[in-house]
Amino acid sequence: MFRDGLDNRGGRPIVRLDQNGLTANAPIREDTMKLDAAGFTLAFALAAVPALADDTIKIGYIDPLSGGGASIGEVGLKTYQYLADEINASGGLLGKKVEIVGLDNKTNPQESLIQAQKAADQGIRIITQGNGSSVAAALSDWVTKYNDRNPGKEIIYLNYAAVDPVLTNDKCSYWHFRWDANSDIKMAALTNFMKDRPNIKKIYLINQDYSFGQSVQKQARAMLKEKRPDIEIVGDELHPLLKITDFSPYVAKIKASGADSVITGNWGQDIALLLKAAADAGLQADFYTYYAGGAGGPTAIKQTGLSHRVFQITEGVPNSAPEAAQKWEKDFRAKEGVALFYPRAVNEMRMLAKAVNQAKSDDPKALAAQFEGMTAEGFDGDEITMRKDDHQLFQDMFISSFGPLDPGAKFDEEGTGWGWRKVGVVLANDTILPTTCKMERP
Amino acid sequence: MLQLITFSTLNGVLYGMLLFMMASGLTLIFSMMGVLNFAHASFYMLGAYFGFEISRRIGFWPGFVLAPLLVGVIGALVERYGLRHLHRRGQVSELLFTFGLAFVIEELVQMIWGKLPVDYRVPPQLDFVAFRLFDTTYPAYRVFMLLIAIAMFAALLTVLTRTRVGLIIQAALTHPDMVAMLGHDVPKIFMLVFGAGAALAGLAGVIAGPALVTQPDMASLLGPILFVVIVVGGLGSLTGAFFASLLIGLVQTFAVAMNFSFAEVLGPVAPPFLGDLWKVTIAELAPVVPYLLLVLVLIFRPTGLMGRRES
Numbered sequence: 001m002f003r004d005g006l007d008n009r010g011g012r013p014i015v016r017l018d019q020n021g022l023t024a025n026a027p028i029r030e031d032t033m034k035l036d037a038a039g040f041t042l043a044f045a046l047a048a049v050p051a052l053a054d055d056t057i058k059i060g061y062i063d064p065l066s067g068g069g070a071s072i073g074e075v076g077l078k079t080y081q082y083l084a085d086e087i088n089a090s091g092g093l094l095g096k097k098v099e100i101v102g103l104d105n106k107t108n109p110q111e112s113l114i115q116a117q118k119a120a121d122q123g124i125r126i127i128t129q130g131n132g133s134s135v136a137a138a139l140s141d142w143v144t145k146y147n148d149r150n151p152g153k154e155i156i157y158l159n160y161a162a163v164d165p166v167l168t169n170d171k172c173s174y175w176h177f178r179w180d181a182n183s184d185i186k187m188a189a190l191t192n193f194m195k196d197r198p199n200i201k202k203i204y205l206i207n208q209d210y211s212f213g214q215s216v217q218k219q220a221r222a223m224l225k226e227k228r229p230d231i232e233i234v235g236d237e238l239h240p241l242l243k244i245t246d247f248s249p250y251v252a253k254i255k256a257s258g259a260d261s262v263i264t265g266n267w268g269q270d271i272a273l274l275l276k277a278a279a280d281a282g283l284q285a286d287f288y289t290y291y292a293g294g295a296g297g298p299t300a301i302k303q304t305g306l307s308h309r310v311f312q313i314t315e316g317v318p319n320s321a322p323e324a325a326q327k328w329e330k331d332f333r334a335k336e337g338v339a340l341f342y343p344r345a346v347n348e349m350r351m352l353a354k355a356v357n358q359a360k361s362d363d364p365k366a367l368a369a370q371f372e373g374m375t376a377e378g379f380d381g382d383e384i385t386m387r388k389d390d391h392q393l394f395q396d397m398f399i400s401s402f403g404p405l406d407p408g409a410k411f412d413e414e415g416t417g418w419g420w421r422k423v424g425v426v427l428a429n430d431t432i433l434p435t436t437c438k439m440e441r442p
Numbered sequence: 443m444l445q446l447i448t449f450s451t452l453n454g455v456l457y458g459m460l461l462f463m464m465a466s467g468l469t470l471i472f473s474m475m476g477v478l479n480f481a482h483a484s485f486y487m488l489g490a491y492f493g494f495e496i497s498r499r500i501g502f503w504p505g506f507v508l509a510p511l512l513v514g515v516i517g518a519l520v521e522r523y524g525l526r527h528l529h530r531r532g533q534v535s536e537l538l539f540t541f542g543l544a545f546v547i548e549e550l551v552q553m554i555w556g557k558l559p560v561d562y563r564v565p566p567q568l569d570f571v572a573f574r575l576f577d578t579t580y581p582a583y584r585v586f587m588l589l590i591a592i593a594m595f596a597a598l599l600t601v602l603t604r605t606r607v608g609l610i611i612q613a614a615l616t617h618p619d620m621v622a623m624l625g626h627d628v629p630k631i632f633m634l635v636f637g638a639g640a641a642l643a644g645l646a647g648v649i650a651g652p653a654l655v656t657q658p659d660m661a662s663l664l665g666p667i668l669f670v671v672i673v674v675g676g677l678g679s680l681t682g683a684f685f686a687s688l689l690i691g692l693v694q695t696f697a698v699a700m701n702f703s704f705a706e707v708l709g710p711v712a713p714p715f716l717g718d719l720w721k722v723t724i725a726e727l728a729p730v731v732p733y734l735l736l737v738l739v740l741i742f743r744p745t746g747l748m749g750r751r752e753s
Contacts, residue, residue, distance in 0.1 A: 067659050070557040209726065235701075240729050245654040245663060248453045249698040253725075255578050256446035269559065269655060281449075282571070282579035296559065 056097045057362045059084070060119035060127040062112055062139065065104035068242030069131050069268045071295040076130060076160075076345065077102050078336045083349040093356045107131060107242055109138035116142055120155060125364050128348065130161025130180070131268065132241075133212035140167060140176040147175055147442070156364035158352065160345050163290075164212045168390040172437035175364070177371050177391040179344040179351075183215050183265065183290075184433055186313045186397070189426040190263070190288050191223040193311070193399050200286070202234045204259035206250060208270055209238035216265035216290070234259050242268055247277035254283060261286040272296030275310070279303035287311065292402065293420065294341060298413035301402050308403035308421065315380065316343035317400045318411040320422040322381040326410060339413055343379040347393070351376050351386070365442075382428060390437035397431055399424035445576035450699045451692070456584055458691025459591030463646035464664070465671040465683040466598060467639025473678030474615050474635050476533055477525065480540040483665035484547040485640040489513045489647025490656045491555055494562040502565035510644040517640020521633045544661065552658045559657035587649050594645065595684065602680070611635060615678075670736045676749020686747060690732050697728035 061080055064073035077100065084098040092098060103119060105112035112135045119127055129139055136159055147154040157176045159167065163183040167176060181189075194200055205220055207213035217236060224231050234257040237250060244250075251274070254262060262285050266274055271291050278285070279300060287310040292301060301310045318329050318340065329340050340346070355370035356362050371386050378384040384395040400420040405412050412419040468482045492512050496505030520543065528535045563569075564583045572582040602608035614621045614631050622628045647660075654660070667690065675686030703723045739746060 066552070066557050068657075070657075071559055074556075074558055238726055239698075243663065243729065245660070246453075246457070249450060249695045252446055252449040252453065252578070253699055255449075256443070269657075273655065280579070280581045280584070282574070282577075299561075 055095075056099045057093055057126070057356070058099050058101050058122070058124045060101050060103055060116070060122075060124040062103045062105050062115050062119070062127055062129045062135075063131050064107040064268075065102055067106045068270070069107040071272075072268050072341070073104075073107075073131055075295055075338050075341055078338060079332075079340065079342050079345045080128070080349070082332055082336055083346060087349065087353055093353055093362065094360065096362070105129075105135060107135065109135050112139055113142050116146075116155075120146065120153075125153070125155050126158065126352070126362075126367075127155060128158040128160060130159060130342070132210075133162040133164030133167065133215075134210050136162030136164065136167055136176075137171060137211065140171065140173045143175045144173045154364040154368075156367055158348055160342060160348050162212070164215055166211070166215070168392040169436045172390050172435070172439060174391075174439055174441050175368060177368075177386060177393070179348045179393045181313075181315065181395065181397055181431060182392060182433075183212060184219055185431045186290055187216065187219040187223055188433065189397050189399065189424075189431065190311075190313055191220070191227050192426065193424045194224075194261075194288060195227045200228070200231055200261045202232050202257070202259045202261070204235040204237070204254045204257055204262045204285075205233060206235070206237040206239065206254070206262060206264050206266070206274065208241040208266055210241050213238060213241070213265055216263070220263050239270075242270060244270065245273065247274045248280065250274070251277040251281045251283055254278075254285070255281060259285055261288060263288045265290045267291040267294055269296065272300050275300035275304055279305070285309075289313075293339070293413065295338070296414075298402065298416050298418065302416040302418050307418075308401040308423075310402045311399055311423070312402075312420075313397055313399050314343070315347075315378070315395050315397055316340075317380075317398045317420050317422045319406070319409040319419055320398075321379075325379050325381065328379075329411065333411075339411070344393075344395075346379045347376070347384060347395070350379075384428065387432075387435075389439065390435040391439075392435065394428045394431055396428050397426045398422050399426075445578065446699055448575060449578060449580075450695045452580065452584075454692035454695035455688060456588050456591075456691070457695060458688035459588060459595075460646055460650055461667065461671050461691055462684055462687035463591055463594060464643045464668055465675070465687050466595070466680060467642040468668055469672045469675065469678055469680060469683045471636055471639045472672065474611070475525070475529075475536075475632055477536045477540065478669075479639075480537065480665070481520075481543040481547060482540075482639070482643055483661040483668055484544045485513050485517060485643035486647040486650070486664065487551060487658070487661040488516065488547065489644030490562065490651030490660065491551055491560070491647075492644070493648035493651050494555075494560050494656055497562065497565075502563075506648055509648045510641045513644025513647070514637045514641030517644075518633050518637030520640070521636035525636070526629060526633070544665070548658055548661060555658070557658055559655045562651045562656040564652045583653060587653060590645070590649055594642065598642075598680070667732055670732045672746075673736055674739045674746055676746030679746065679748040682746055682748030690735070693731055693735065694728055697731045698725050700724035 061077055063076055064070050065077065080100045084100050087093060087098045101124060103115035105115050116127060116139060129136060139157055143155050143157045155175065159176060159178045161180045163180050163186065165182045165184045168178055168182060205217055207217050217238065221233065235254060239250060264271065264274065267290065271289060271294055275297060289310065289312045292310050292312045293314065318326065332340050351374060354376060355367045355374065359366035359370050373386060373388040375383055375385045378395050380396065382396040384393055386393050401423050402420055403418055405417060405419045406421055409419050464482060464486050468479055471477060471479050489509050492509035493505040496508055524539055525536055528539050568583045568586050570582050571579040572585045573580055602611065610621060610626055611631060614628055618628050671686045671690055672683055675682030701723050
């Protein structure tokens with residue numbers, strides 16, 4: 001339904017005011033003709049500004065910088081800026097500086113399209129986004145259409161964290177590349193891990209009510225049924241995305257259900273606050289999560305006192321990473337004051353640098369051709385591959401649990417004295433799932 | 443089941459009382475000045491941020507006292523130097539003024555404290571388990587919040603009904619000209635009421651900040667619910683606001699706890715055009731329930747539960 005709405009809107013011209021003025025596609029309605037004229041002049045003026053200077057490669061970072069998603073959106077922005085600084089310090093790409101342009105989408109698909117248009121108007125041709133698959137679906141669709149209409153001005157969309165499987169399956173796009181393992185891959189790995197944990201008898205599913213949360217919910221049910229049919233699903237909850245400030249009513253429900261384990265794909269404040277409410281109510285359950293390590297999560301887990309009972313699946317665990325990655329992480333933490341929540345962002349930027357250098361061009365068309373099938377060394381030293389068929393990256397995935405630091409472990413999180421411990425690995429080869437994508441190449 | 447009901451009731455009453463701490467000021471201001479203050483939830487947010495700032499410098503308890511006072515002073519200044527000038531121009535400009543103010547405050551908060559949630563902690567003295575019931579713990583801080591809210595309600599009621607100040611305020615509500623004739627400084631009363639209302643919202647912010655999340659969108663998340671409360675309770679009615687707050691708090695908490703959908707209660711065959719709606723559980727509808735209540739009240743009882751006037 002959501003897609004239909006966008007499709008309808010996609011073709012229709014709109015005029016919108018944003019902070020910098022008017023971003024205009026030619027409107028038709030007469031009462032907006034005046035606005036249109038103003039918008040046209042402004043757009044014209046913008047195009048004339050030497051923002052298109054050839055000495056920078058601009059990357060539009062379209063993610064929440066306000067609202068409920070801001071806590072992780074800001075961390076992402078810091079990460080990308082750090083990565084850009086790193087590239088610039090070693091001479092940039094093809095002698096050009098890399099600049100990250102933060103564009104606040106408020107975790108809202110519609111707002112994201114406005115920001116994407118704004119990026120396009122500024123001459124930005126590489127965009128990156130991660131938080132919210134609803135946003136990603138809208139962006140991917142927009143980029144595809146934009147590129148159809150504007151040959152020679154193509155935009156490439158690098159997705160570092162939106163994991164709805166549909167983006168590399170039915171709704172795949174040639175211009176979209178994904179660096180994070182998709183939700184099905186993560187759930188397959190998590191359920192493989194859970195398969196061998198006999199203490200799990202009753203499971204509660206709690207997820208955000210939008211495309212990604214629903215896909216976690218569906219896959220968890222399907223995969224548990226297949227791998228552990230004896231497990232009873234005692235609750236299955238969808239709650240509004242990033243709107244809830246007190247999860248106590250939900251935790252009371254989990255408690256009443258008698259669940260011994262919780263599966264959740266929640267991210268941003270939705271995972272931190274869920275854990276915080278669990279701590280308040282003294283909920284004793286194991287948590288199988290995608291994103292418990294996000295901002296605020298570790299602090300809340302410490303409060304729950306659930307030592308090594310909260311699990312997450314990621315592409316990197318700092319405490320067991322190879323030396324080079326640990327050194328990088330140490331420098332990063334020292335400078336930015338946050339943990340590296342997105343090793344995939346490092347992979348993305350390194351592969352971008354590789355693509356630019358190999359193609360000797362920063363043109364999205366050339367880059368897309370480079371990315372297809374590209375292999376590289378991942379942040380954690382594994383070999384990572386961008387599958388040509390659907391533009392999904394495959395990499396080793398790790399399951400880790402959170403608790404008091406092991407002797408010799410270097411990284412604790414958010415000053416809690418607790419850190420992540422690797423408890424399981426799924427090799428890249430074992431994460432490969434078939435795709436239904438029928439890629440349309442230009 | 444009993445466990446769920448008990449804790450849903452506790453959570454619902456607590457949320458309701460928190461709403462009331464804000465709604466009381468909002469409804470008082472409305473009944474006195476005829477201004478629907480869109481910036482009211484922003485005072486709540488300011489309270490939380492001031493509380494945070496003071497608590498990280500000199501501790502939670504000084505913040506608990508000082509932050510609401512500070513917010514009250516800001517509220518009074520807003521009335522004195524903003525609203526009072528606009529009063530002559532009628533309610534629309536006052537409304538727009540508070541509307542703009544809400545955005546200004548949100549932006550200022552973002553500029554000063556950033557867009558990320560701040561680490562506003564429960565004071566160590568209250569960071570323990572108050573009681574354990576059916577194997578679920580209830581944090582002492584929540585009990586504290588509940589007690590403060592009740593104490594505030596009692597104090598407010600006493601001031602308004604048992605003291606001379608309350609008498610004058612009540613008189614000024616309905617007959618401001620007469621009160622002015624009797625030699626009372628009505629604009630000053632307005633200013634004080636506005637300040638006190640803001641201070642109450644600030645107090646709510648100070649105590650809610652550590653339990654919920656202190657972040658720049660806390661005002662915009664809560665603002666709409668406040669309007670539901672005062673409309674359902676009856677514009678300008680304090681007791682109405684009290685019962686409406688509790689009602690909304692309980693309704694919203696219990697709605698979350700309910701898992702059944704129409705399909706389960708009334709059979710799997712949906713009436714035409716209701717296919718999707720039929721399968722949605724009450725829990726998923728929870729966030730909409732207050733607004734549904736708002737619409738229903740406006741249709742069937744425009745004066746609200748306890749309101750007396752038609753405005």
